[in-house]
Amino acid sequence: MTYCIAMRLNAGLVFLSDSRTNAGVDQIGTFRKMSVFENPGDRMMVLMSAGNLSISQSIRQMVAEYLSPDGTSIWTASSMVEAAQIVGECIRNVHKRDAESLEKFGIDFNVSLIFGGQIRGERCRLFQLYSAGNFIESHDENPYFQIGESKYGKPIVDRVISPITPLDEAAKCALISMDSTLRSNISVGFPLDLLVYGTDSLSIGQFVTIDEKNQYFQMIRSTWGQQLKSVFESIPDPIWNAAPEATSNVLSTSGHLNHPVRISPPTSVARIETRTQQRQTLAQDNENKRQH
Amino acid sequence: MTYCIAMRLNAGLVFLSDSRTNAGVDQIGTFRKMSVFENPGDRMMVLMSAGNLSISQSIRQMVAEYLSPDGTSIWTASSMVEAAQIVGECIRNVHKRDAESLEKFGIDFNVSLIFGGQIRGERCRLFQLYSAGNFIESHDENPYFQIGESKYGKPIVDRVISPITPLDEAAKCALISMDSTLRSNISVGFPLDLLVYGTDSLSIGQFVTIDEKNQYFQMIRSTWGQQLKSVFESIPDPIWNAAPEATSNVLSTSGHLNHPVRISPPTSVARIETRTQQRQTLAQDNENKRQH
Numbered sequence: 001m002t003y004c005i006a007m008r009l010n011a012g013l014v015f016l017s018d019s020r021t022n023a024g025v026d027q028i029g030t031f032r033k034m035s036v037f038e039n040p041g042d043r044m045m046v047l048m049s050a051g052n053l054s055i056s057q058s059i060r061q062m063v064a065e066y067l068s069p070d071g072t073s074i075w076t077a078s079s080m081v082e083a084a085q086i087v088g089e090c091i092r093n094v095h096k097r098d099a100e101s102l103e104k105f106g107i108d109f110n111v112s113l114i115f116g117g118q119i120r121g122e123r124c125r126l127f128q129l130y131s132a133g134n135f136i137e138s139h140d141e142n143p144y145f146q147i148g149e150s151k152y153g154k155p156i157v158d159r160v161i162s163p164i165t166p167l168d169e170a171a172k173c174a175l176i177s178m179d180s181t182l183r184s185n186i187s188v189g190f191p192l193d194l195l196v197y198g199t200d201s202l203s204i205g206q207f208v209t210i211d212e213k214n215q216y217f218q219m220i221r222s223t224w225g226q227q228l229k230s231v232f233e234s235i236p237d238p239i240w241n242a243a244p245e246a247t248s249n250v251l252s253t254s255g256h257l258n259h260p261v262r263i264s265p266p267t268s269v270a271r272i273e274t275r276t277q278q279r280q281t282l283a284q285d286n287e288n289k290r291q292h
Numbered sequence: 293m294t295y296c297i298a299m300r301l302n303a304g305l306v307f308l309s310d311s312r313t314n315a316g317v318d319q320i321g322t323f324r325k326m327s328v329f330e331n332p333g334d335r336m337m338v339l340m341s342a343g344n345l346s347i348s349q350s351i352r353q354m355v356a357e358y359l360s361p362d363g364t365s366i367w368t369a370s371s372m373v374e375a376a377q378i379v380g381e382c383i384r385n386v387h388k389r390d391a392e393s394l395e396k397f398g399i400d401f402n403v404s405l406i407f408g409g410q411i412r413g414e415r416c417r418l419f420q421l422y423s424a425g426n427f428i429e430s431h432d433e434n435p436y437f438q439i440g441e442s443k444y445g446k447p448i449v450d451r452v453i454s455p456i457t458p459l460d461e462a463a464k465c466a467l468i469s470m471d472s473t474l475r476s477n478i479s480v481g482f483p484l485d486l487l488v489y490g491t492d493s494l495s496i497g498q499f500v501t502i503d504e505k506n507q508y509f510q511m512i513r514s515t516w517g518q519q520l521k522s523v524f525e526s527i528p529d530p531i532w533n534a535a536p537e538a539t540s541n542v543l544s545t546s547g548h549l550n551h552p553v554r555i556s557p558p559t560s561v562a563r564i565e566t567r568t569q570q571r572q573t574l575a576q577d578n579e580n581k582r583q584h
Contacts, residue, residue, distance in 0.1 A: 036552040039561065064555045075561040151443030155472040159517060160524055168529035171543075176524070180447040193552060194543070206532050207552050208543050216530050216543045223527055225451060231519040232452055232468070237460035238508050240498050251463075251486070251500050251508045260328040260485060260499050263356045269331065269367040 001187040002033055002148035004048040005157070005174050006114045008126040008138045011167045012198040012205065013116050015046045016174040018148075018182075020189030021053050034193040035060050037074055037117070040203040045074070045083060045117030046195060050148035051110045051131075052102075055094055059111065062090040080117060080125035081137075087115050088133035095133070112147040117197070124199055152184040153177030167196050167205075172220070175210075179221050192217075293479040294325055294440035296340040297449070297466050298406045300418040300430045303459045304497065305408050305489040308466040309340045310440075310474070312481030326485040327352050329366055329409070332495040337366070337375060337409030338487055342440035343402045343423075344394075347386055351403065354382040372409060372417035373429075379407050380425035387425070404439040409489070416491055444476040445469030459488050459497075467502075467512050484509075 004017040017033040031053055037045040047063065049056035066086055067073050077083040091111065099109040109131055116126035116138075126138040128145040138145055140163045146154065153176075160173045171194060181188050192210040210217050238251040296309040309325040323345055329337040339355065341348035358378055359365050369375040383403065391401040401423055408418035408430075418430040420437040430437055432455045438446065445468075452465045463486060473480050484502040502509050530543040 032553045034552060036554045037557075038554065039557045042562075060555075073561075075557045149443075151441075151476070152447055154476050155444055156520070156524070158475060159520055166529075172527060172529055173524065175530075176527075183450060184443070184446050195552060204552070206543075207550060208532075209550050210543070214543070220527060224523070227523040227526070228448070228451055228520075231516070231523060232448070232465065234519070235464060235468075235512060235515055237458075237464055238467075240500075251498075251502070251506070258499060258501050260326060260487060260496070261324045262328045262330065263352075265329075265331045265367040269365075 001185070002050040003146070003150065003153065003178060003181045003185075003188045004033055004050055004114055004148055005144060005146045005150075005153065005177060006046070006048065006116050006126055007144040007157075007161055007165075007170050007174065008116065008124055008163075009143060009161075009165050009167065009170055010163050010199070011165075011170075012196065012201070013046070013118075013124050013126065014167060014170045014174055014197075015048060015114070015116065015193075015195040016171075016178055017048045017193050018178065018188045019191050019193070020187060022187055028189075030189075030191070031057075032193060034195065036195065036204060036207075037064075038204055039075060041120070042202060043075070043117065043119040044197055044201075044203055045080070045115065045119075046197075047087065048114040048147070050112045052107065055098065055109065055111045056113070058094045058098070059087070059090050059113070062093055063087055066090055077119070079122055080119055080127070083117075083119070084115055084125075084127045084129065084135050084137075087113065087129055088135055091129060091131065091133040095131070114145050114147055118199070118202060120202055124197070149181055149185045149188050153181040156180065167198065171196055175217060175220050176224055179217075179224060293477070294342040295438070295442065295445065295470060295473045295477075295480045296325055296342055296406055296440055297436060297438045297442075297445065297469060298338070298340065298408050298418055299436040299449075299453055299457075299462050299466065300408065300416055300455075301435060301453075301457050301459065301462055302455050302491070303457075303462075304491045304493070305338070305410075305416050305418065305487075306459060306462045306466055307338045307340060307406070307408065307485075307487040307489075308463075308470055309485050310470065310480045311483050311485070312479060313345050314479055320481075322481075322483070323349075324485060326487065328487065328496060328499075329356075330496055331367060333412070334494060335367070335409065335411040336489055336493070336495055337372070337407065337411075338489075339379065340406040340439070342404050344399065347390065347401065347403045348405070350386045350390070351379070351382050351405070354385060355379055358382055369411070371414055372411055372419070375409075375411070376407055376417075376419045376421065376427050376429075379405065380421055380427055383421060383423065383425040387423070406437050406439055410491070410494060412494055416489075441473055441477045441480050445473040448472065459490065463488055464512070467509060468516055471509075471513050471516060 007014045019030045021029045021031045033048050035047045113129040118124045127135045129135040143163050157177050190211050194208050196206040198205045299306045311322045313321045313323045327339045405421040410416045419427045421427040435455050449469050482503050486500050488498040490497045
């Protein structure tokens with residue numbers, strides 16, 4: 001299904017995407033999901049996509065060629081909002097062209113896009129676009145967007161990322177988020193595209209394509225995994241039925257709420273005593289006999 | 293959407309469920325998702341559900357009352373497979389009764405169940421059942437099942453759980469998995485039901501209902517969160533453009549693959565040099581002038 005994540009920080013933008021496409025388990029392919037629109041000194045914009053590949057490739061093609069009635073293109077849009085509206089318009093044009101035919105084959109017009117970057121004279125901006133061509137913008141309270149298989153990799157990003165996170169730390173976080181996703185879902189795969197952009201640089205900062213052999217990614221995978229296990233082992237196991245003051249690790253089983261929703265067998269079903277209960281009953285019987 | 297997880301280990305079984313139900317953001321409720329069928333000394337079985345609440349409650353009710361034509365019930369089934377088939381039969385009966393009416397209101401017959409436990413004379417067994425009443429069984433290669441919002445909490449379970457994991461460690465892992473889910477998805481909420489069962493005990497081992505104030509869960513939440521951040525900070529940031537031998541943390545940008553999919557502006561669009569490039573051009577011009 002793909003996984004792409006982008007973060008908008010005070011220091012700039014980080015974009016990370018995978019490259020796996022599938023039309024079923026016997027039709028896996030490698031197609032890059034990240035496209036860069038760069039006019040150094042004027043603008044740097046990144047488009048990432050998830051969903052139906054033919055739709056997202058068509059959109060990318062159309063964005064590159066788009067000319068509004070007044071002659072505006074992605075290269076002359078005066079703001080990132082105007083550029084995002086152009087992308088939205090292209091989504092709608094592809095929909096007009098293709099949606100009906102796709103539907104005849106039972107295929108939904110399904111696409112999600114992340115579009116972000118900076119145009120000279122403006123701050124960095126980041127958008128998420130939907131199949132209907134509408135979009136939302138990222139702000140400090142929500143400094144990142146994800147599309148595709150986003151759930152596996154979300155917890156670490158929620159814990160770590162804020163607008164003041166430095167770029168390299170954010171890149172590291174994106175890679176860890178991707179690692180969790182790669183391990184859990186085979187519809188996400190190598191190679192990965194990672195782009196880091198510094199605020200006001202108006203050109204690509206760093207770009208790298210990461211495959212399985214990449215040293216840094218291998219280090220992240222093994223270190224993160226080992227450290228997670230160490231942290232897990234260092235957290236105390238629960239202690240049952242202790243007084244709360246004795247320790248802070250009590251999973252108390254006292255109290256009125258600590259009863260499961262229980263369905264008991266009907267009286268017609270023989271109640272089987274446990275061996276312990278049988279021994280206790282026997283011992284009590286013997287005791288009773290002795291007294292009489 | 294709920295989140296439930298169950299693990300089948302050599303030492304026994306662990307079950308954990310949440311209690312949040314929603315029919316939209318203005319209709320949140322608390323309903324327990326775990327039911328226990330216990331006849332101490334003979335059998336201990338746990339049923340957990342996700343999906344449409346009216347369907348899963350109906351199934352639970354039906355399982356409690358079910359009698360096959362030959363008089364077998366959940367209390368007299370001779371094996372856990374036979375018991376799972378009874379649960380499957382009840383799913384089908386509820387479907388027969390309700391699916392058509394639900395469909396008229398545009399509601400899918402959507403339910404998933406986890407059913408596990410032990411019957412005397414047999415080993416522990418764990419099943420996942422589907423809307424069609426069919427099911428699969430857990431084995432050592434796949435020692436756990438999840439239903440509901442399963443993705444957020446999957447990575448930690450994949451890293452940590454194996455058949456030899458002790459019960460308390462497995463319970464700890466389930467709680468951490470639930471914590472990640474609670475933080476990431478508001479359709480999962482307190483209280484939680486946690487049941488731990490020891491192999492061959494044939495009765496509930498430990499049971500606790502966990503709310504926001506539970507000491508142990510609070511400790512897990514804060515410790516896990518802090519430790520994750522420490523581990524994250526201890527992993528080196530990437531180093532760009534260094535020789536691979538220099539360090540193991542290289543995100544190299546050399547090599548034929550390290551080029552993004554790039555869309556360049558057409559020649560009609562003015563190329564804007566960066567200030568740096570302008571200075572370089574100017575310095576070169578001056579140098580050229582000096583030489584002549």
